[in-house]
Amino acid sequence: MGSLRVASLFTGCGGMDMGIAGGFTFLGKHYRKNPVNFVFANDFEKTACEIFSANFDHSILCGDIKKVNTSEIPDHDILLGGFPCQSFSIVAQNPPRLGYNSETGKLFFEMVRILKGKKPMCFVAENVKGILSADKGRTFRLILDEFNKAGYSVDYRLLNSADFGVPQRRERVFIIGFRKDLGITPTFPKNTLKEQTPLRTVLMPHGAVDKKYYFSQKAVLGMLRAKEKMNKGRAQDEDLPCATVTAHLAKYSLNSVDPVLPVGRKYRRFTPREVARIQSFPDSFKLVNSENRQYRALGNAVPPVLMWHVSKNIVDLLLKIKKGRGKIIEPMVVH
Numbered sequence: 043m044g045s046l047r048v049a050s051l052f053t054g055c056g057g058m059d060m061g062i063a064g065g066f067t068f069l070g071k072h073y074r075k076n077p078v079n080f081v082f083a084n085d086f087e088k089t090a091c092e093i094f095s096a097n098f099d100h101s102i103l104c105g106d107i108k109k110v111n112t113s114e115i116p117d118h119d120i121l122l123g124g125f126p127c128q129s130f131s132i133v134a135q136n137p138p139r140l141g142y143n144s145e146t147g148k149l150f151f152e153m154v155r156i157l158k159g160k161k162p163m164c165f166v167a168e169n170v171k172g173i174l175s176a177d178k179g180r181t182f183r184l185i186l187d188e189f190n191k192a193g194y195s196v197d198y199r200l201l202n203s204a205d206f207g208v209p210q211r212r213e214r215v216f217i218i219g220f221r222k223d224l225g226i227t228p229t230f231p232k233n234t235l236k237e238q239t240p241l242r243t244v245l246m247p248h249g250a251v252d253k254k255y256y257f258s259q260k261a262v263l264g265m266l267r268a269k270e271k272m273n274k275g276r277a278q279d280e281d282l283p284c285a286t287v288t289a290h291l292a293k294y295s296l297n298s299v300d301p302v303l304p305v306g307r308k309y310r311r312f313t314p315r316e317v318a319r320i321q322s323f324p325d326s327f328k329l330v331n332s333e334n335r336q337y338r339a340l341g342n343a344v345p346p347v348l349m350w351h352v353s354k355n356i357v358d359l360l361l362k363i364k365k366g367r368g369k370i371i372e373p374m375v376v377h
């Protein structure tokens with residue numbers, strides 16, 4: 043039947059890539075392998091590229107996407123891109139949300155450039171919830187409009203990873219676009235779960251967790267004096283999915299915004315392996331580099347299990363088209 047060629051932008055440690063590739067097991071459930079073949083991956087953060095390389099056979103170009111010519115990117119059928127979200131993020135309110143006027147906010151234009159130049163059959167973009175409301179919704183309208191003008195029928199959904207078996211409440215916007223000549227309307231996975239997966243399923247036994255992950259009594263007392271009780275939502279209930287883990291974990295402190303775990307009268311942070319599991323990476327995913335870098339790359343990632351659900355229909359549809367016509371459809375010229 044052949045396989046689908048995938049190019050991945052803003053790849054990070056490869057959450058989206060792992061999700062679309064499938065062929066992994068998480069919490070005893072096997073996620074089917076998809077017939078995909080990666081032809082390009084790119085990120086400009088060396089340490090994220092190193093984590094990626096420890097886990098994938100295909101290479102990653104480590105450098106600024108703005109400096110990569112469209113002609114240097116091989117032809118592909120699916121373009122992936124969790125374009126950087128700092129400027130859209132609700133968490134990053136300081137400085138206030140800047141929308142597409144900021145430099146990082148403009149990086150999605152790189153994705154549009156590559157879509158216009160390479161005309162893959164489909165693309166999948168992912169971003170934070172704040173992208174919907176940034177600049178009173180103008181940013182998001184501009185993004186959809188640009189994808190449309192590039193020749194794609196687009197639609198989007200806000201999906202919560204906890205609705206798909208990930209032990210984390212993480213709401214992210216997925217935009218899917220199909221080249222207009224294919225006549226396909228994007229579809230999104232439906233939540234069919236009976237029960238969400240609680241955090242406790244991915245925690246290490248507390249006794250086995252190194253002391254260095256526990257906050258000192260001094261830090262706890264200082265926090266309690268300042269706030270009397272842990273900010274709402276930060277101290278996690280092991281019987282529920284975890285609150286969102288982000289790249290901010292690299293700066294973990296009791297006074298930040300990251301979820302922490304109460305253990306008796308103590309508090310601890312998650313180990314990098316626990317964060318990987320909270321994000322639905324299988325335990326076979328290798329964690330290399332400093333723990334700080336691991337937290338950062340893992341916190342930035344798209345949960346592989348959620349991406350697997352998002353990709354399943356897309357892969358099946360495109361394979362059918364490919365099989366039906368005997369070859370990849372040549373792109374229509376979009377003016």
Ligand SMILES: C[S@@+](CC[C@H](N)C(=O)[O-])C[C@H]1O[C@@H](n2cnc3c(N)ncnc32)[C@H](O)[C@@H]1O
Pocket residue numbers: 052053054055056057058059084085086087090105106107108123124125126127149342343344345
């Ligand atoms: C939200 S993360 C993407 C995570 C990835 N989609 C995943 O699932 O693991 C955004 C990534 O964009 C990368 N990035 C930011 N600006 C870039 C640029 N100009 N060129 C290449 N990569 C860039 C960052 O290093 C970061 O890893």
